[in-house]
Amino acid sequence: MPRPSRRQLLTAFAVAAVGPLAACTGTPSPGPSSPTSPSPSPSGLPFGLVTPSRVEAVVFDGAFGVGYVEAAAATMSANHPGVTVRVRPVQDIIAVVEPRLAEGGTPPDLVDNSGARLLPVAKLADQFAELDDLMDSASLDGGVLRDTLQHDVLATGTFNDRLIALNYALSVFGLWHSAADFAAAGWEVPRTWDRMFELGAAAKEQGRFLFAWGDEAADYYQELAIASAVKEGGHEVRIALDSLAEGAWSHPAVTGVLEQLEAIVAAGFVVHRGDYLAAQASWLKDRAALLYPAGSWLPTEMSEQIPADYELSVAPVPTLTAAPVLPHAAVHATPTEQFLVPRRASNVAGAFELLRTMLTREAATEFSREHLVPTIVRESVPADVTDTALTSQARLLADAGANVFSWRFVAHYGLSGESNVAWADFLSGQITASVLAARLQTLANRVRNDPAVERYAVE
Known part of the structure; x- marks a missing residue:
């Protein structure tokens, strides 16, 4: 990434x-x-x-x-x-x-x-x-x-x-946002994707977007999708994706999340703002969008762009239902x-x-x-x-308790570049959720079937 x-x-x-x-x-x-x-x-x-x-x-x-x-x-x-x-x-x-x-x-x-x-x-x-x-x-x-x-x-x-x-x-990965802005508007970071769609509509009424993305970081939304699907469907989803299993990208939890994202893109709740640093600046400094999925490097990367009154914080990603297999507080770290x-x-x-x-x-x-x-x-x-960027990460980990999970297939097998291209096509509305899933499964199949690649065991 x-x-x-x-x-x-x-x-x-x-x-x-x-x-x-x-x-x-x-x-x-x-x-x-x-x-x-x-x-x-x-x-x-x-x-x-x-x-x-x-x-x-x-x-x-x-x-x-x-x-x-x-x-x-x-x-x-x-x-x-x-x-x-x-x-x-x-x-x-x-x-x-x-x-x-x-x-x-x-x-x-x-x-x-x-x-x-x-x-x-x-x-x-x-x-x-x-x-x-x-x-x-x-x-x-x-x-x-x-x-x-x-x-x-x-x-x-x-x-x-x-x-x-x-x-x-x-x-620590999650949805970064302005705690000050959310408090002022009476909003909470949504716990489910249907509530996320509602927040997107509310943002649009204010002339803002729900999400922003940049060219080199389209696959940040892959991290968001996988984390959400793992929470919804449990560790069987994580194991299948991390193992490059046949049909992993067709798991109902995965396709369900991708379809929700497709609806959000189709509704015009997602904005592309050029390269990823420009997109992050637009989301953050210009407040063009409400949420941005990323990891803990973000506060440092954007330190000169964070408004003094922003209260940069991170929250858990949503799930499809109100009763996922892993708790809402589960977090990818x-x-x-x-x-x-x-x-x-x-x-x-x-x-x-x-x-x-x-x-x-x-x-x-x-x-x-x-x-x-x-x-x-x-x-x-x-x-x-006492910076909220660090204290909110600590809070996420405390709330998650034992429900901290991860995967490594993307970086381990060098799939970042091709995944990013596929996600850019998806976020720009050029391909559907089903086409995206098929392309990502093809990448997994290629590695799985390559005898020159020794794969790690997933637990």
Whole structure:
């Protein structure tokens, strides 16, 4: 998904979140003795890190920018004088990184695989080092590193039974809106799709739209549709979609939600406003639309566009009926911002040390403070932040309790680009809900029937 656009997150995260409301040069550290990862030294780390040496990190320059990696790099360099880190901001990860992964190329040491043009990790899994030794090493805060993380967050980084990716931010998904505007109008974010249609009609009377969308982020509405369908039909819907099952997109809960969206589009309640940043600005700053489906990166991405009186907040997505299988409070939340360490990088040890530094409570707290998004590090949400963008996310997780769910097939199998095209055609009224479902099922079938793609097991 663009500038940021996962495995179930359990209750532990909800409780923790609410409680505290170009090739590298220089002298490289030794690479791995096997094509997986370096082994820790007897003292635990820094995995044979050589001083002096250089580390190159290619970081997606999206909603979160690159400052949080630069801050960790500065701390790492201070802890290990002579080690320098170059953080390279990039927006097209495929164009920059994929050629360097080819035979004869020199990959960067660390890659933040995010954005609209991200690497298809499932097909490139053998190119990346395993992270188990890193997770079993000592945390800079004390104890074992993996024990300092939210429960089950490492599952999203497991490909072909190998832990090769670390997703840093925790994104809570829902319908973003102005709590101040809704309160002033006496509205509530609808709990069902029929009420959503009524809200669209009310918005139209005021010369406003229900939803807005932009070119690169049409598939944000796919996330909305899937989350709604999972809540309506239960985990069998999630399992079918995530497993790329035949007929998954024909499940009654899925088709029902798509048909509701089709009616909303046909009624003229949805507006297209060019590229996705322009669309988000139109929804937010110009108040052209009431609701926008997205994840936790949104407040940071649009920080300069949020009106002072807006009270940006997030609410659960609607369901088809008032009695869905999962409760209305159920929420989609997932780790994002995927970091990878190419196994043929010049300084794998340096990349490991940089990740270890990013996973300190201090680094994670500052990330949440600046970006209003939790991380995978436990007990790192700053207690002194009262911004509604962060507090509403914490409230969603608290209300959801154990009913937090996710999926990963879109990003895992590299389907974002083609899905986005299909959703753009749908939101612009060019295709019907049934045609959209057929196109999305075709994408799933293609991956399922490709013997070169090893698929993950879904529970």
